Amino acid sequence: MYVIGQEEIDALARVVQSRALFRYGIGRECERFETRYAAYLGTKHFSLAASGSYALTAAMIAHGLGPGDEVLVPAHTYMASATSVLAAGAIPVIVDVNESLTIDPAALDLAIGPKTRAVIAVHMWGTACDMDSIMEIARRRGLLVIEDACQGVGGGYKGRKLGSIGDIGAFSFNFYKNMTAGEGGGVATNNDAIASRVNCAIDPCHAFWTGRADDAMPFAGYGARVSEFTGAILNVQLDRIDGMIAAMRRERDWILREIKNADNLGFKPAPLNSADSDCATHVFLTMPSAETATAFTKAFPNVIAGKTGRHTYTEWDQVLMGAGAAHPLMNPYSMPANEKCRRAYSRDMCAKSLDILNRTILIPTHPEHTENEIENIIHNIKTAAAVALGQVSYHEASMRDMGLLDKVKYDMKEEVG
Numbered sequence: 503m504y505v506i507g508q509e510e511i512d513a514l515a516r517v518v519q520s521r522a523l524f525r526y527g528i529g530r531e532c533e534r535f536e537t538r539y540a541a542y543l544g545t546k547h548f549s550l551a552a553s554g555s556y557a558l559t560a561a562m563i564a565h566g567l568g569p570g571d572e573v574l575v576p577a578h579t580y581m582a583s584a585t586s587v588l589a590a591g592a593i594p595v596i597v598d599v600n601e602s603l604t605i606d607p608a609a610l611d612l613a614i615g616p617k618t619r620a621v622i623a624v625h626m627w628g629t630a631c632d633m634d635s636i637m638e639i640a641r642r643r644g645l646l647v648i649e650d651a652c653q654g655v656g657g658g659y660k661g662r663k664l665g666s667i668g669d670i671g672a673f674s675f676n677f678y679k680n681m682t683a684g685e686g687g688g689v690a691t692n693n694d695a696i697a698s699r700v701n702c703a704i705d706p707c708h709a710f711w712t713g714r715a716d717d718a719m720p721f722a723g724y725g726a727r728v729s730e731f732t733g734a735i736l737n738v739q740l741d742r743i744d745g746m747i748a749a750m751r752r753e754r755d756w757i758l759r760e761i762k763n764a765d766n767l768g769f770k771p772a773p774l775n776s777a778d779s780d781c782a783t784h785v786f787l788t789m790p791s792a793e794t795a796t797a798f799t800k801a802f803p804n805v806i807a808g809k810t811g812r813h814t815y816t817e818w819d820q821v822l823m824g825a826g827a828a829h830p831l832m833n834p835y836s837m838p839a840n841e842k843c844r845r846a847y848s849r850d851m852c853a854k855s856l857d858i859l860n861r862t863i864l865i866p867t868h869p870e871h872t873e874n875e876i877e878n879i880i881h882n883i884k885t886a887a888a889v890a891l892g893q894v895s896y897h898e899a900s901m902r903d904m905g906l907l908d909k910v911k912y913d914m915k916e917e918v919g
């Protein structure tokens with residue numbers, strides 16, 4: 503959660519007062535949000551769902567992905583990107599990321615096998631994937647592109663909104679995301695038939711509630727409908743998002759300008775695929791080694807990308823264990839249709855990613871950071887880098903106190919999931 507205030511309280515109170523808590527035929531908030539957010543993204547359809555995890559699965563189900571199919575996922579993403587593939591009955595195949603912390607297009611090209619049907623491009627930590635390269639490879643090799651824009655809400659790639667560039671986009675509005683309703687998610691597509699299937703996946707009774715005959719054949723979906731509270735709060739959050747992203751981009755660019763001038767320090771900002779359009783929720787610093795990254799974070803407490811505890815494939819227990827479903831007969835890892843899919847994982851299978859992740863530091867920005875706080879962050883980055891690279895001793899370094907309020911913001915951002 504970045505910014506939340508009286509406007510959200512008022513919006514929720516209005517829903518309670520109206521007693522219109524159900525979205526179909528009673529309330530109007532969800533429908534209003536779906537229309538507004540689709541226009542914001544520049545897509546024809548947007549459908550709210552209960553979570554980003556289910557939005558991803560609904561996107562895959564809608565495109566007919568399932569048993570017999572491999573879906574490429576990056577080695578660094580929240581576990582749901584991979585488990586959502588399993589929930590659709592398909593098999594996730596793990597692919598290296600590069601220094602941008604997003605899927606490496608060269609590794610993606612090499613990873614495509616005879617059973618591969620799709621790739622999930624995850625816009626991790628608010629930065630954009632290299633969408634031009636990913637789309638070129640996907641079109642050339644006949645893959646579907648599913649954008650996981652759960653961490654990329656409000657951001658873009660070369661002027662187009664994240665989640666609107668591939669064949670389908672999935673979003674999260676959980677507590678840690680750029681726009682939040684506490685929980686929530688949704689799917690964006692330009693394709694009418696796919697949108698019908700997405701709606702059926704989210705709510706098998708969608709056609710009944712809306713009174714619209716769906717184009718697609720109905721099927722048993724899971725049930726991930728949201729209440730009017732979700733729509734109401736997101737309508738307010740949508741009014742805030744552009745201002746928040748602009749403030750974070752100003753902060754990120756200011757810090758990057760200052761770091762560029764400190765080129766004698768021996769570390770570098772990670773490459774960005776679309777600095778003008780992305781969310782800028784973090785500054786990424788690439789250190790020369792895991793040891794220097796650890797020393798940096800000892801001086802200036804921040805998170806190392808490889809040490810968040812759950813964003814790297816080595817922490818995806820269910821995937822590594824082959825526990826693809828609750829019921830053994832529904833486990834994609836043991837389905838005969840998946841026999842020819844690649845299902846072997848090992849902890850060191852993406853060693854290149856692990857090396858990059860263990861030396862990349864994530865420094866969060868915040869829309870409410872003051873100029874003074876940003877100056878302190880810049881000071882701390884330079885000082886911590888000097889300590890980490892042995893130019894100043896830990897005891898000589900004078901770090902600036904970020905203050906209690908800032909610490910609270912940091913704690914919350916560290917949890918970004």
Ligand SMILES: Cc1ncc(COP(=O)(O)O)c(C=O)c1O
Nearest residue numbers: 553554555580582652674676919
């Ligand atoms: C990259 C990514 N994908 C998927 C998800 C799943 O979203 P949710 O937590 O709303 O299910 C998250 C969020 O936690 C995420 O960060």
